[in-house]
Amino acid sequence: AARVPGLEVTVYRIINHFFGESVTVAGLLTGKDVAEQLRGKDLGDELLFPRVMLRADGDLFLDDTTPAWLSEQLGVPATPAPGEAPELIRAILGIHQ
Template sequence: MQNEFLKKLNTRFVFASDEFYAITGKKLPDYDEYEGFPQYENGVGMMRLFSYEIDEELKNIKGEIKVNKEYIIATGTLAYKFMKSISDKIMNKINGLNLKIVPIKNDFFGHSITVSGLVTGQDLINQLRSYDATEAIIVPKSMFKKGEEIFLDNITKEDVEKELNKKVIPLDISGKEF
């Protein structure tokens, strides 16, 4: 269908969501095929853009970097494999960095809800309680209510930090920031 639109309209016009690729295991389209990411806010191309930005940042690393740090990266179950592949790339470039990707099952809304943006504070607390050795927990800002550091279940970032005795670092979905 995209090829037909590209011939007739000079645009692909229709784009599959990232969820489609995550569920089916199909390879994400190339960066240029997203045509500037016009559907980004609708969950189309977020994974490709993030991956592209990570690759660009890793290219900028010259020489050997050594650290002794460990972070937990909490994500919804849908993005687990994708985030695992990203973290493996980063750990291959930075010696001594351990990124533990933890898929958070959505007990609050139900296990059929798999996206990171609907993970709640209580689910983080319950499922990360057993993880000890870590600098901090990294979460996407999409887990919070817009403009606040409050999860959808009204648990605050500070509540999670207090319960887990770990700093929570919210990040935009940006390869550069990550």
């Protein structure tokens, strides 16, 4: 496995309280569920979340909160990231194509 010096990635499980715990797809998570469950955690420099969590127009979660609102709640930039592995890895490494 390749290693990047200084890079630490933590994956958090978010429980869907908005639609119910049996709903386990990222596209049905809300900004408030994310904020409530990650508030107070050490999130490092940035929170990357799957882009599919945003509506089709790309600027709102299903509960009408925004990535900017989520950033304010958590104290770190909240950035939508692609769901496909190669694009996600580029986003984590800060490589923009």
